[in-house]
Amino acid sequence: MTPDTAHPAGDEASAIDLDDERAKVDPALFEADPAEPPFARSVLTTPLHLVTSAESRTNRWIRWNGYTVPEVLTDLGDEYRALRGTAILADHSPLVKTRISGREAFDYLQRLVARDLSLLDVHSSVHVIFCESGGRVLGDGLLFRLGNEEYRLVTEESHLAWMAESAEGFRVRVEDVSASIAMLSLQGPLSASCLAEAGLEGIEKLAAFGALWGHIGGMPLYVSRTGATGDLGYELWTDAEDAPHVWRRLMERGASLGLRPAGFALRELARLEAGLPRAGQDYLSAFAAVSAADAVTPFELWSAPPLATEKPVFNGGRALRRLAGERPFRRLVLLRAESFEPASLSTVLCGGRSVGAVTTAGFSPALGANIALALVESASLEGNLSVTACRREGLSSREALLPVRILPAPAWNSARRVAIPAPLGL
Amino acid sequence: MERHDAIVIGAGLNGLVAAAYLAQAGLDVLVLDRGTAPGGLASEHEIAPGYRLPRFTLGSGGLPPRIVSDLGLADHGLRFIRAEGGVTCFPDGRYHASYRDGVVYRREISRFSRVDADAFTRYRRDMLRAVRRLAPLLARPAHSGARGLFGRLRAQLAHADLIAAMSPDDMRDVLRLWTLPASDFLDTYFEDDFVKAHLAAAAMIGGTLGPCTPTSAARLVLPWLAETGDASGGAPETLMPAGGTSALVQALVSAVGAAGGVLRMEAEVTDVRIRDGKVKGIVLANGEEIEARAVLSGLDVKRSFLSLFQWKDLPEGLVERVGRVRMKGVAAKVNLALDAAPVFPGLPEGCPSIGGGLRLAGTIPAMERAFADWRERMPPRDPLIDVLIPSLLDPSLAPEGGHVLSALVHYVPEELHDGPWTGERRDALGDLVMTRLAEISPGIAEHVIAIEILLPDDVENEIGLTSGDLSHGETTLDQFFANRPFPGAGGAETPLKNFYLCSPSAHPGPLVMGGAGANAASTLLAAMGKRGRA
Numbered sequence: 029m030t031p032d033t034a035h036p037a038g039d040e041a042s043a044i045d046l047d048d049e050r051a052k053v054d055p056a057l058f059e060a061d062p063a064e065p066p067f068a069r070s071v072l073t074t075p076l077h078l079v080t081s082a083e084s085r086t087n088r089w090i091r092w093n094g095y096t097v098p099e100v101l102t103d104l105g106d107e108y109r110a111l112r113g114t115a116i117l118a119d120h121s122p123l124v125k126t127r128i129s130g131r132e133a134f135d136y137l138q139r140l141v142a143r144d145l146s147l148l149d150v151h152s153s154v155h156v157i158f159c160e161s162g163g164r165v166l167g168d169g170l171l172f173r174l175g176n177e178e179y180r181l182v183t184e185e186s187h188l189a190w191m192a193e194s195a196e197g198f199r200v201r202v203e204d205v206s207a208s209i210a211m212l213s214l215q216g217p218l219s220a221s222c223l224a225e226a227g228l229e230g231i232e233k234l235a236a237f238g239a240l241w242g243h244i245g246g247m248p249l250y251v252s253r254t255g256a257t258g259d260l261g262y263e264l265w266t267d268a269e270d271a272p273h274v275w276r277r278l279m280e281r282g283a284s285l286g287l288r289p290a291g292f293a294l295r296e297l298a299r300l301e302a303g304l305p306r307a308g309q310d311y312l313s314a315f316a317a318v319s320a321a322d323a324v325t326p327f328e329l330w331s332a333p334p335l336a337t338e339k340p341v342f343n344g345g346r347a348l349r350r351l352a353g354e355r356p357f358r359r360l361v362l363l364r365a366e367s368f369e370p371a372s373l374s375t376v377l378c379g380g381r382s383v384g385a386v387t388t389a390g391f392s393p394a395l396g397a398n399i400a401l402a403l404v405e406s407a408s409l410e411g412n413l414s415v416t417a418c419r420r421e422g423l424s425s426r427e428a429l430l431p432v433r434i435l436p437a438p439a440w441n442s443a444r445r446v447a448i449p450a451p452l453g454l
Numbered sequence: 455m456e457r458h459d460a461i462v463i464g465a466g467l468n469g470l471v472a473a474a475y476l477a478q479a480g481l482d483v484l485v486l487d488r489g490t491a492p493g494g495l496a497s498e499h500e501i502a503p504g505y506r507l508p509r510f511t512l513g514s515g516g517l518p519p520r521i522v523s524d525l526g527l528a529d530h531g532l533r534f535i536r537a538e539g540g541v542t543c544f545p546d547g548r549y550h551a552s553y554r555d556g557v558v559y560r561r562e563i564s565r566f567s568r569v570d571a572d573a574f575t576r577y578r579r580d581m582l583r584a585v586r587r588l589a590p591l592l593a594r595p596a597h598s599g600a601r602g603l604f605g606r607l608r609a610q611l612a613h614a615d616l617i618a619a620m621s622p623d624d625m626r627d628v629l630r631l632w633t634l635p636a637s638d639f640l641d642t643y644f645e646d647d648f649v650k651a652h653l654a655a656a657a658m659i660g661g662t663l664g665p666c667t668p669t670s671a672a673r674l675v676l677p678w679l680a681e682t683g684d685a686s687g688g689a690p691e692t693l694m695p696a697g698g699t700s701a702l703v704q705a706l707v708s709a710v711g712a713a714g715g716v717l718r719m720e721a722e723v724t725d726v727r728i729r730d731g732k733v734k735g736i737v738l739a740n741g742e743e744i745e746a747r748a749v750l751s752g753l754d755v756k757r758s759f760l761s762l763f764q765w766k767d768l769p770e771g772l773v774e775r776v777g778r779v780r781m782k783g784v785a786a787k788v789n790l791a792l793d794a795a796p797v798f799p800g801l802p803e804g805c806p807s808i809g810g811g812l813r814l815a816g817t818i819p820a821m822e823r824a825f826a827d828w829r830e831r832m833p834p835r836d837p838l839i840d841v842l843i844p845s846l847l848d849p850s851l852a853p854e855g856g857h858v859l860s861a862l863v864h865y866v867p868e869e870l871h872d873g874p875w876t877g878e879r880r881d882a883l884g885d886l887v888m889t890r891l892a893e894i895s896p897g898i899a900e901h902v903i904a905i906e907i908l909l910p911d912d913v914e915n916e917i918g919l920t921s922g923d924l925s926h927g928e929t930t931l932d933q934f935f936a937n938r939p940f941p942g943a944g945g946a947e948t949p950l951k952n953f954y955l956c957s958p959s960a961h962p963g964p965l966v967m968g969g970a971g972a973n974a975a976s977t978l979l980a981a982m983g984k985r986g987r988a
Contacts, residue, residue, distance in 0.1 A: 060561050060564070062565070065802035065805060066551075066553065066558045066559070066561035066562045066565070067551075067553060067558055067802075067804075067805060067806055067807070068802075070555050070557060070558050071557065091557075093557075094557035094560070094561070162623070186560075186571075186572045187572065188568055188569050188571075188572040189569045189570070189571075189572035189573035189575075189576070189643075190572070190576075192569045204568055313575070315575050315576040315579060316575050316576075316579055316687075317579065318579050318582040318583055318586065319586075320583075320621070320623075320624075
């Protein structure tokens, strides 16, 4: 958290009139100003910084990919109720966006990612994973097909060096466009209604993972029916300059439907309930894992990883074909701890022996229980698992061993996520 | 006759570390030094009244946390300043700074290449992996000190385990790192010449290899040795003792004294006494004899064997083997006192990385040419200059407003191809350094109130370090680990019973500050059957 960056100093920032539709956002807010030395600000702000600052009651910020985003804007409980009951809007601009274009963009991507892309239509997206030659995961993300020869890969971390290296021999252009595209995440059962209310026609016909070009308040945006909440949701990709106006328009039109702004803590909680791992948190990119044991295979992270082992040649293919026949050493599982109060969870034990580690944990309001994503040795998955929990009581901290069980399904997985037409209204 | 459990020759950093460990283990320790003040290579002096800087070294670097806590040095006032990793200044006016914060450093590399900014993640991973492999080997004696057939066998098997635990990928990484030139190694990660030069410049310092010389890639790990690999994702930091190297020396002296050790200055050891093939004590220049159960030498390997003993007393072949150890002077030291803070118009104002040092370097081919000059014993034309202005972060080192500047000039030969260094040549070197400094800090010459230039020869003459080799022997693989100082005598133990080497001529060399002293103490205590903390 960096409260000192909550209100950027300087005349340019304060000169932005939020009520002026023609107002331009200082591009330096999002992209590092080349004249400014890197140490001057250790975190940058997103194009939505001023609007989210205005919404913030807590002034709690968190650092994400070198940018500040709100951690909690009002109250996590309120934000959660909006997410599951109506809709929320959040700033996800710090995601890394890479544009891949060129005559051989398809061939290149087919080599790069583990799954088969031949069925990927223009204006649709798929979840992709990509591995190094040893079959260890480098990252995962959403791949959009924007045109016949144009794609956009959205990831949690940057993979530019590896993508550029893999592009050798392909007539393809790979560029980091992160700082030119802002992203607003609109999630929740009423998210389609909010978009319709804001003037986006025909949104309900958009299928899950599909995308379309539209306008809100005269500002062009690319809307995809994506998100990591286990429910209906959309992600709005706009020019950095337009983003604050899209945000305000949506908040105005969605207010009557119960649309609320939300922060990063809710994003984490929603993805935990949906059982989705995040790079850098639940797994480390094989290029960042100092201990080789920290690098994971897709079979350890996902029960049905998006890969096509029958594809002739792709990065990590040979290793993945071998690994596909083996039992993964560890598995990422969703655990439910039998305890009523929120507690911090750390080590997974089986018969007194440490067999894994909790990577993300939180209190799930949907289940009314502590849940956690944890990497656990496969050999122990059948056993009686418990997890160490720490609870502060006054000045003392109490360690307890909580029994846990593995959840067979995510804590939240609504049929609305894929329903066509998307429900307008509850 | 005066008698002690152990005598340490030389009150340098490693001698004092060894003495402190031994004294804390309950031994009666006497430290002898021919100088007037302790510190040896780490000693400081006043170049002008109130301006203090380390005379022979840059003065950066920290003792490993293990030694600091073992010896309780924090209680003796030792503190370290953690600074950013420093800035490389290129001849065309460009600069590249290190930052510990991964996000900030990523942006710094992005000024040169976005792809490289991303590639740094993998480079950092591989450096930290190398450190994790290296750290256990550096933290303990190269030889376990095990005696007897079974003890040695067990030690060998433990070593074999380390190797057996390596995967083929690990093996390939190790091989790559220990055989490749730094330039080729960096090419497998980065595309930008300035990014590569920045990483190479920090690593080549102090070594006798150029960046394009095979095996120099191993040096790239050096700046990372103290890194623990936290999640910050940035560049390694620079450590320096608060209060200068004299504060570090004082903390050690105080720790030795507190544990009952005795330090005697102006006591030059001229001879080590051998009886029945065992070392029994020493003789001082004034003829005084002192007996001891063990003698530890903090002098370099050549000086230890070739000047402290009658050669006829030494075991067969030892003189020859010691003679073959390569020790080469590679750096000159230029010390400046400045009456005002130097300004760097080419660097952004307030750049925090300046406190961690400035490196005046060209790109990798230019560094290699500087190295070639050294090999051909040419007076340096375009040397690699490593500058530290410790008073920027530690104002106690200079009077108010003043600053001290240390410059280590690399690839300076001990002797020139056409004869020894003359006064003229020495002045020319000083002028060259001032010219290079003025390129990044115009007008710096007007603020110089004192300057001194120390060539490798001066270092040898003043403190007796053979060839002025600050590394106490080349740190190439053939003179490292169990081969340091020479094959068959790896570690602190020597072919002479009761005589130990506690200088960086022994494992782990200059790579771990105080490591050689700690190893010597631990080897001696193991031989004595004492359970010291070392």
